[in-house]
Amino acid sequence: MQVEKKVQFNNLLVSNLLKIAFSTSRSLLFQKFLFPIVEMGIKNAVKRVPGPVALPGVIEDKYYMIRAMVWSGLRVGSSSRFADTIVNKAILSDLRARKEAEFRAKFGFDPPGFMTISPAKRCNLRCRGCYANSASEKDQLDYEIFTRVIKEMRDYWGARFAVISGGEPLMYRWNGKGVLDIYREHPDSLFLMYTNGTLIDDKVAGIMAELGNITPAISVEGMKELTEQRRGKGVFERIIRAMKILKKHRVTFGVSITATRFNAEEIVSDRFIDYYFGELGAAYAWVFHYMPIGRDVDLALIPTPDQRVYLWQKSWEIIKKRKIMFADFWNHGPVSDGCISAGRPGGYFYLDWQANVYPCVFFPYAAANIKEIYEKGGNLNDLINLPLHRKIRL
Numbered sequence: 180m181q182v183e184k185k186v187q188f189n190n191l192l193v194s195n196l197l198k199i200a201f202s203t204s205r206s207l208l209f210q211k212f213l214f215p216i217v218e219m220g221i222k223n224a225v226k227r228v229p230g231p232v233a234l235p236g237v238i239e240d241k242y243y244m245i246r247a248m249v250w251s252g253l254r255v256g257s258s259s260r261f262a263d264t265i266v267n268k269a270i271l272s273d274l275r276a277r278k279e280a281e282f283r284a285k286f287g288f289d290p291p292g293f294m295t296i297s298p299a300k301r302c303n304l305r306c307r308g309c310y311a312n313s314a315s316e317k318d319q320l321d322y323e324i325f326t327r328v329i330k331e332m333r334d335y336w337g338a339r340f341a342v343i344s345g346g347e348p349l350m351y352r353w354n355g356k357g358v359l360d361i362y363r364e365h366p367d368s369l370f371l372m373y374t375n376g377t378l379i380d381d382k383v384a385g386i387m388a389e390l391g392n393i394t395p396a397i398s399v400e401g402m403k404e405l406t407e408q409r410r411g412k413g414v415f416e417r418i419i420r421a422m423k424i425l426k427k428h429r430v431t432f433g434v435s436i437t438a439t440r441f442n443a444e445e446i447v448s449d450r451f452i453d454y455y456f457g458e459l460g461a462a463y464a465w466v467f468h469y470m471p472i473g474r475d476v477d478l479a480l481i482p483t484p485d486q487r488v489y490l491w492q493k494s495w496e497i498i499k500k501r502k503i504m505f506a507d508f509w510n511h512g513p514v515s516d517g518c519i520s521a522g523r524p525g526g527y528f529y530l531d532w533q534a535n536v537y538p539c540v541f542f543p544y545a546a547a548n549i550k551e552i553y554e555k556g557g558n559l560n561d562l563i564n565l566p567l568h569r570k571i572r573l
């Protein structure tokens with residue numbers, strides 16, 4: 180009881196300190212005196228949990244990335260509701276640790292930390308080289324399956340983070356319900372939604388602000404010219420409008436970028452960073468090097484080796500000097516101790532609109548269908564014991 184009270188007190192203290200940090204982050208006092216203390220805390224925490232590869236360079240990379248992540252959240256002044264979701268439900272909750280231990284005792288390895296779910300293939304755009312080959316097809320994930328998967332992730336794995344992708348997630352409709360209903364039904368889970376941004380208006384942004392458990396990552400290809408070359412004419416203005424609306428509602432948002440041979444230089448330029456992060460208020464960026472899958476596979480879009488090195492150098496400059504969370508999945512492998520797919524302890528799975536389950540978004544071979552597993556009386560854990568998934572994991 181005594182110990183429990185101490186934990187509760189500590190949690191209250193940390194949560195209030197972080198809330199003070201969020202509300203005072205733009206003040207000189209915070210930047211000069213308080214942030215160095217936060218930085219020291221991050222440094223110590225990273226050293227204590229070094230991961231499987233405890234090389235000094237790897238620990239240093241992790242420190243700079245986490246520092247940029249914290250700083251990015253503080254810089255944009257996330258709403259207190261969103262801060263509460265991150266602080267109390269993610270950082271301070273012991274649910275994941277408890278469920279992980281239970282799962283490990285039963286199966287002998289760590290459960291997945293999250294799932295990426297594409298509930299609909301439909302999209303209102305037709306981008307060149309779209310990884311999901313999105314179009315007007317009606318294929319959609321049954322809402323009951325969608326919501327059950329998120330509940331089981333939490334109940335069995337203690338995983339309360341889901342990435343929602345597409346097609347365009349905001350086009351998903353099942354018996355009148357959409358993705359916003361999913362976010363509302365799971366208030367203690369956090370959702371990162373990749374979206375083209377064109378369907379975000381005042382009403383949608385207002386709901387996101389009210390829920391406080393969703394952060395949209397809006398796709399851009401660079402500035403106006405490059406964005407419209409790949410996404411279509413007129414799309415840039417709609418994206419910028421969405422970002423301004425999100426900022427007005429204090430919804431923490433980021434950008435999602437596919438690095439190609441044509442935009443590799445622009446997406447790490449000062450002009451790009453100043454515009455999206457400085458002027459429009461994006462908090463973070465996820466960068467994916469173009470993969471030749473999906474629509475009209477085009478090898479000419481693949482970045483060259485020199486461009487990949489350039490992206491690596493410039494992205495670390497942005498992270499270290501400007502303290503912006505600019506995560507390049509391909510170049511920042513050491514931060515996540517390598518590939519994050521299902522082929523490792525923890526890892527993740529990808530669920531598509533037909534209920535097929537893949538080890539990774541970029542690995543187009545499904546070994547299972549969750550609808551069929553559910554129909555046979557199984558659950559999410561039965562996925563992990565399939566031969567392919569066990570084999571790549573252990």
Ligand code: SF4
Pocket residue numbers: 302303304305306309310311312313345346347374375398
């Ligand atoms: S890349 Fe995204 S926005 Fe473009 S067509 Fe594909 S799903 Fe739609």
